[in-house]
Amino acid sequence: MSKMTKDHSLGFLQRVLKHLALIIGSIIMVIPFVWMFTTAFKPEVEVLIWPPKLLPKAPTYQNFIDLFRQAPFFRYFMNSVLISGISTISILLISLVGGFIFSKYRFPGKNFLFTVLIVTAIVPFESYVIPLYTTMVKWGWINTYRGIIAPYLVMSFGIFLLRQHIGSTISDELMDAARIDGCSEFGILTRIVLPLSKSSGGALGIFAFTQAWIAFMWPLLLANKKEMFNMEIGLTMFQYRFSTNYSLLMAGSVISVVPMIIIFVVLRRQIIESISLTGLKG
Amino acid sequence: MQGLRLRKYSPYERSRILFCYVMLLPIFALFFVLRIWPIIRTFWMSLFDWNLIGRNHSFIGLDNYAMLFQDPQFLLSMKNTFLYAGASVALCFVISLPIAMVLAKKMRFSPFYQAIYFLPFITPLVPMSVAWKWIYDPMYGILNYILSIFGMPSVGWLIYPNVAIWALIIMNVWKNLGYNIVLLMVGLRNISPVYYEAASIDGAYGWKKFQYITWPLLKPMILYVVVTSTINAFNVFTQVYVMTLGSQAAPGRAVRVLLYDIYENAFRYFRLGYASAEAVILTIIVIALTVVQFKYIKSEV
Numbered sequence: 001m002s003k004m005t006k007d008h009s010l011g012f013l014q015r016v017l018k019h020l021a022l023i024i025g026s027i028i029m030v031i032p033f034v035w036m037f038t039t040a041f042k043p044e045v046e047v048l049i050w051p052p053k054l055l056p057k058a059p060t061y062q063n064f065i066d067l068f069r070q071a072p073f074f075r076y077f078m079n080s081v082l083i084s085g086i087s088t089i090s091i092l093l094i095s096l097v098g099g100f101i102f103s104k105y106r107f108p109g110k111n112f113l114f115t116v117l118i119v120t121a122i123v124p125f126e127s128y129v130i131p132l133y134t135t136m137v138k139w140g141w142i143n144t145y146r147g148i149i150a151p152y153l154v155m156s157f158g159i160f161l162l163r164q165h166i167g168s169t170i171s172d173e174l175m176d177a178a179r180i181d182g183c184s185e186f187g188i189l190t191r192i193v194l195p196l197s198k199s200s201g202g203a204l205g206i207f208a209f210t211q212a213w214i215a216f217m218w219p220l221l222l223a224n225k226k227e228m229f230n231m232e233i234g235l236t237m238f239q240y241r242f243s244t245n246y247s248l249l250m251a252g253s254v255i256s257v258v259p260m261i262i263i264f265v266v267l268r269r270q271i272i273e274s275i276s277l278t279g280l281k282g
Numbered sequence: 283m284q285g286l287r288l289r290k291y292s293p294y295e296r297s298r299i300l301f302c303y304v305m306l307l308p309i310f311a312l313f314f315v316l317r318i319w320p321i322i323r324t325f326w327m328s329l330f331d332w333n334l335i336g337r338n339h340s341f342i343g344l345d346n347y348a349m350l351f352q353d354p355q356f357l358l359s360m361k362n363t364f365l366y367a368g369a370s371v372a373l374c375f376v377i378s379l380p381i382a383m384v385l386a387k388k389m390r391f392s393p394f395y396q397a398i399y400f401l402p403f404i405t406p407l408v409p410m411s412v413a414w415k416w417i418y419d420p421m422y423g424i425l426n427y428i429l430s431i432f433g434m435p436s437v438g439w440l441i442y443p444n445v446a447i448w449a450l451i452i453m454n455v456w457k458n459l460g461y462n463i464v465l466l467m468v469g470l471r472n473i474s475p476v477y478y479e480a481a482s483i484d485g486a487y488g489w490k491k492f493q494y495i496t497w498p499l500l501k502p503m504i505l506y507v508v509v510t511s512t513i514n515a516f517n518v519f520t521q522v523y524v525m526t527l528g529s530q531a532a533p534g535r536a537v538r539v540l541l542y543d544i545y546e547n548a549f550r551y552f553r554l555g556y557a558s559a560e561a562v563i564l565t566i567i568v569i570a571l572t573v574v575q576f577k578y579i580k581s582e583v
Contacts, residue, residue, distance in 0.1 A: 018384055019391070025381065026398045029456065033401070035424055036413040052427050094312070097305050107299040113310065120317040122572050124517050126541050127561040130548050131323035132316070154312050185301045214406045216520040217541070221549060232408040232520075239412050240527050246416050253409035264404050268397055271404060275461065276468045 036257070039250040040064075047247045063251035070242070073255060075227060076234030080213055082145065083230055087152035087212035088205050094154055095204060099162025100193050104175065121156040126217055133221055141222075148222045148230075152212045158204050165200040166193055203274035206267060210260070231256045321565075328562045332555030339555070346559035356560065359543040362447055366539060367515035370454040371508055377455065378462035383496070385463065386470035396467075400460030407457075411524035414453045415440065418525075440525055446536045450521055458514070462507050469503030470496070502579055509575040513568050517541060540564055 034054070039047060040063055042056040067073060102114060132151060141147030170193060178188050219233050229237065235252050242248050264271060291299065328346055330339040350356045381399065385392045402410065417425050418439035426436040439449045477495045481487075486494065519541040526536045540560065548557035 018389075022381070022384065022391075022395050026395060029398055029402060029459070031424070032410065032413050032417060032456070033405075035417060036409070039416065048422050050422060050427075051430075052422055052424055094309050098309050101302050101305055105298060105302045107302045113306065116310075116318060117313070120313060120321070122569055123317075123321050123565050124513070124568055126517055126519065126544070127565045127568070128317075128320035128324045130544075130554055130558050130561060131320040131327060133549075134554070135315075135320070151316050154309075154316055156313075156317075185298060210404065214408075214520075216407065216523075217545065220523075232406060235408045235412065236524055236527065239408075239415075239524065243527075246419070246422075249412050250416065253412045256409045257405050260405055261401070264397075264401065268393075272396065272400060272464055275400075275403075275464055 033257075036250050036253050039247055040254045042247050044245065044247050063247045064255070066248055067251045067255070070248070071234060071238050071252075072226060073231075073234060073252065076229050076231045077255075077259075079145075079228065080230040080232075083149050083152065083215065083219075084209045084212040086149050088208045090153040091155045091158050091208040092201055092205055095158030095162045096194065096197060096201065097189065098159035099164075099166050099197075100189055102159065103163040103167035104170070104172070117156045117159060121160070125151065129217060129221065136222065143223060143225050143228050145228070148215075148219050148228065151218055152208075152215065155208060155211070158208065161200055161204055162197060165197060169196055203270055206263070206271055207274055210263075213260070324558050324561050324565070327555050328558035330555040332558070333552050342555075346556050347563075349556065350559055350563070355538065356543055359538040359540050362538055363516060363518070363540040366447060366451055366454070366518060367512050369448075370451045370458070370515055371511045373451070374455045374458050374462050374511060375504070375508060378459050378466060381459075382463045382466035382470060386467045396460075396464065399463050402457045403460045407520040408524055410457070411453070411521045414449075414521075415525050418449050440536060443536050446526070450518070450525070450537060453521060454515065454518070458511055462511065465503060465507045466500070469500045472503075473499045505575055505578055509571050513571055516564065516567060519545070 038055055041059040041061065043058055043060050043062065046053070046056055046058070098117075102110070136142055136147045136150075139147075141150070174192065175188055178192060183191065213230075214232060215230065216232050216236075219228075219230050220236075223229050223233055226234075226237075235256050238252055239249055329341060329343060331342050331345075332339040385395055417423050420426065420436060420438045420441060423439070425439065429435070429437065437445060440446050473496065477499070478491060481491050481495055518539050522537055522539050522542050523545075541564070544557045544560045544564070547553045547560065
């Protein structure tokens with residue numbers, strides 16, 4: 001009896017210690033966010049004080065007004081939405097078709113083409129921006145949406161993901177049954193595969209959208225005019241101009257972080273699952 | 283040729299194969315223009331003395347590579363990138379493994395902790411770099427304030443190259459911790475409880491269980507996490523650009539990393555061939571890491 005209670009209290013103590021350690025860790029993880037948010041609502045005089053105070057004494061949203069007056073952040077935001085949106089649609093479409101073909105058909109040259117896809121998945125994008133950039137110069141695509149979006153139209157990982165998903169959800173019998181009913185190959189794609197791929201399509205969509213949203217080096221090269229900046233470049237250049245005005249900079253950071261945090265809060269489970277999926281493919 | 287080989291297929295099969303080619307044609311056209319051709323061209327350009335302005339590019343074989351290994355800027359950026367990748371991946375792994383082991387078990391608030399630790403991974407890099415720059419501010423930054431509470435002197439975090447690289451490493455650990463935790467949790471949850479039960483019957487517990495069950499069965503996932511994080515770390519650019527922008531005469535002076543060196547050589551000095559050679563070296567490093575991973579996973583299966 002006494003041994004049991006001892007075990008029990010030891011287990012309790014252990015649990016408390018675990019939670020305590022996890023909470024301390026969590027605080028460290030959120031400090032940058034909290035510090036960013038509270039600074040964004042501080043008047044400038046409250047920022048450069050020692051010792052620093054976490055909460056503003058006289059909270060204000062003036063920084064956000066100044067922000068939009070100083071730089072076209074709304075335009076940056078819409079550019080990011082446009083770039084990420086088109087990129088996501090294109091990647092979803094290509095991955096659906098590519099995944100379907102590679103999982104359900106046999107044709108001469110299949111292995112070769114698939115190997116090519118794997119190679120493009122391994123080589124990091126940044127290592128071949130130079131020839132891509134000279135091509136854009138040649139085509140006159142600098143400072144255009146086409147040029148900024150182009151490299152984000154394809155993602156080999158998307159084809160792998162949907163190939164795996166379609167391979168495991170859609171049986172050959174189902175496809176044969178559809179063919180007997182007079183369905184064309186293209187009809188199988190649009191009427192059977194498309195509706196059944198919504199879940200992994202959703203995960204891929206989130207992945208593709210965020211990937212284009214955080215694009216940095218490419219838009220930095222392609223966009224030389226303010227009107228073409230995405231959020232990331234807009235904020236970087238803004239940072240350069242106002243490098244000492246931290247309350248203004250934090251306001252800018254807040255508006256570029258908030259959309260992603262909202263998406264994360266709403267789709268937390270799917271996002272974490274989609275990241276786990278990338279690990280399972282190995 | 284293709285027609286001859288197709289003759290062995292039935293008309294049904296032939297129409298299906300045609301369908302495949304028609305569907306894949308636009309896809310591979312895009313992949314060719316946006317991925318395959320640039321990859322090939324990078325290797326090709328690295329063999330030339332290639333400038334953006336001049337039209338006559340002269341073939342110089344491997345001279346660019348020979349020059350690179352005598353270029354102190356390049357060697358410094360290699361050293362920094364290796365240190366950055368090695369230290370941040372090691373630190374991140376050592377911190378994330380115990381957290382993942384605690385969270386992988388049935389536990390109250392586990393999804394909540396998971397979300398908190400994961401949050402930095404999904405937030406865009408530029409705003410977070412700006413926020414960290416403010417944390418690292420030598421005069422009014424919160425980090426130096428926290429240090430001062432413990433009686434430690436102020437540190438010029440982003441000013442001295444030796445310190446700045448560690449500032450970047452800390453931020454990278456903070457950013458990728460959640461990614462490591464989530465993947466390690468997947469690995470841990472895939473270990474069948476049967477093994478642990480059997481081990482308990484044999485009288486193994488605690489450290490022994492970890493040593494003989496958890497570690498060997500988790501190895502493939504550990505390898506995957508370590509390799510992908512290392513590759514990501516080798517591609518570090520955004521943080522360096524943002525956090526060192528304006529702090530010195532030109533961005534990237536305080537901490538020079540490989541991608542920054544490529545960026546500057548290619549787009550500031552227009553030494554495209556030279557920068558391509560650097561890019562090829564980056565590609566080779568990444569491919570080597572991936573090959574190690576594939577080999578290991580194959581040998582395990």
